[in-house]
Amino acid sequence: MIELDNLTKVFDTPKGAVTAADHISMKVPSGEICILLGPSGCGKTTSLKMINRIIRPTSGRVLINGEDTTNLNTQDLRRNIGYVIQQIGLFPNMTIEENITVVPRLLGWDKTRYRERARELMRMIALEPDAFLKRYPSELSGGQQQRIGVARALAADPPVMLMDEPFGAIDPINRAVIQDEFLKMQQDLKKTIMFVSHDIDEAIKMGDRIAIFRGGKLVQYSPPDELLAAPKNEFVESFLGEDRALKRLNLVKVRDLASEDIGMVTPDDTLTTALERIEAYGYQNSIVMVNDKRQPVGIVSAAIARTSKGHCRDHFQSVPVVVTLDDDLRKVASLMFANDMTWIPCVDDQGRIIGQITQRAITHHLGSRYRAHSGGVAGGAPGPAGEMSATTVHKE
Known part of the structure; x- marks a missing residue:
């Protein structure tokens, strides 16, 4: 024009x-x-x-x-x-x-x-x-x-x-x-x-x-x-x-990096079930709990699941923050730092969980863009696809 x-x-x-x-x-x-x-x-x-x-x-x-x-x-x-x-x-x-x-x-x-x-x-x-x-x-x-x-x-x-x-x-x-x-x-x-x-x-x-x-x-x-x-x-x-x-x-929206593969439990699941699902992923230390509308209502930690007995509904922490697919990564990073998190659940307009965004996925995305322009590889080779965007929300 x-x-x-x-x-x-x-x-x-x-x-x-x-x-x-x-x-x-x-x-x-x-x-x-x-x-x-x-x-x-x-x-x-x-x-x-x-x-x-x-x-x-x-x-x-x-x-x-x-x-x-x-x-x-x-x-x-x-x-x-x-x-x-x-x-x-x-x-x-x-x-x-x-x-x-x-x-x-x-x-x-x-x-x-x-x-x-x-x-x-x-x-x-x-x-x-x-x-x-x-x-x-x-x-x-x-x-x-x-x-x-x-x-x-x-x-x-x-x-x-x-x-x-x-x-x-x-x-x-x-x-x-x-x-x-x-x-x-x-x-x-x-x-x-x-x-x-x-x-x-x-x-x-x-x-x-x-x-x-x-x-x-x-x-x-x-x-x-x-x-x-x-x-x-x-x-x-x-x-x-x-x-x-x-x-x-x-410049990057959550939808560009969000992983749909996310481990979940319900309030009626036992802590044994929660621990099994946490350990199935191999590296995270908590799992998100959702209600019957698939809305995130809590986080169950591996530490609690290992040392306690009962159901998830009795042993969970609140979900500090959530983001939508249209939020940008600057907002996500700010929320992660403010809440000492390496993940944030992603929800739709009805508040239903549709995935997660992880610190690891953000770091890899930023680094890969620079490697593409420099022709080099920084920080070693990335891990498996599942590790580049963690498959369950977790808090360290």
């Missing part, structure tokens, strides 16, 4: 020519979010602004849907591109409805159509239309104003959106909420988005692809997982940080 072809910008300054963007070439496929990332002054914002001609290129081309935009009328070009900036830029003398509908009104939409579009967008960004449309920007919080800025960019339903650090001025809690809402919208809208950020965590969370800039040059352009697993050079590696392996936890 968006292609930059040797896009270059040279600024004339009193000290001589400065190349802000140096022959940038990249393609952003339709419906994807591309994050432009790099240190201050690296050329990412200059590249973004050349797309809608806020800054005119010195040379090179911008193509949208295969069409060279060089000879397009600037106003027509901009009306087909949504633009969101960090400072939001709402018109203070206009109501929220008037702010959102600026472009549709310029395009000649009738009143009924643009007003309904404003209401539709307000619902999309989780703000009640009747409560907010007639207010002015000064009556809204910074986070609410930022949402309005996104809604305004979407008003005329442009195929392309440019976003220049759109969430940078928002506090971390609200920023995370807005990021999540925007990603949910994107699942339905499928816009093609160029997004400038300075935050590597935001880039990993939001981006289908990440472009790393340095000194006006495009250094690496890759999907987040590939970028983290195989940085192109020392600059990219240092920019991503020493914890880049942990950053990959954001």
Whole structure:
């Protein structure tokens, strides 16, 4: 959808020519979010602004849907591109409805159509239309104003959106909420988005692809997982940080690693039965207890099963936490550390157990991705398949 072809910008300054963007070439496929990332002054914002001609290129081309935009009328070009900036830029003398509908009104939409579009967008960004449309920007919080800025960019339903650090001025809690809402919208809208950020965590969370800039040059352009697993050079590696392996936890869902093979007992099973099932696996030291709805209700340890007699219902510990298939591994790892666990049961929407995620499976997954790129083998050969994702939940 968006292609930059040797896009270059040279600024004339009193000290001589400065190349802000140096022959940038990249393609952003339709419906994807591309994050432009790099240190201050690296050329990412200059590249973004050349797309809608806020800054005119010195040379090179911008193509949208295969069409060279060089000879397009600037106003027509901009009306087909949504633009969101960090400072939001709402018109203070206009109501929220008037702010959102600026472009549709310029395009000649009738009143009924643009007003309904404003209401539709307000619902999309989780703000009640009747409560907010007639207010002015000064009556809204910074986070609410930022949402309005996104809604305004979407008003005329442009195929392309440019976003220049759109969430940078928002506090971390609200920023995370807005990021999540925007990603949910994107699942339905499928816009093609160029997004400038300075935050590597935001880039990993939001981006289908990440472009790393340095000194006006495009250094690496890759999907987040590939970028983290195989940085192109020392600059990219240092920019991503020493914890880049942990950053990959954001990219993997529980469903990608969860094992369906999980040992279980019921409250009416004896401790002898529990111990037999624990020992059948050979290396774990506990087993999960489920009710008649297959919901995890407790953990029976091998130590208790060996030293006590009776039924599981009388000798169990509570299940500290559970996760769903849509949770990411960063959440899983955090819960494991907080609860001193090497496993967590996985449940469906009805709370029924459908498997487990283990620390061993996470470690192996992260390591295998790096081995695939390095061509080597780290930490020795993996054990049997069953050992790479432990087959019963257990607590050490």
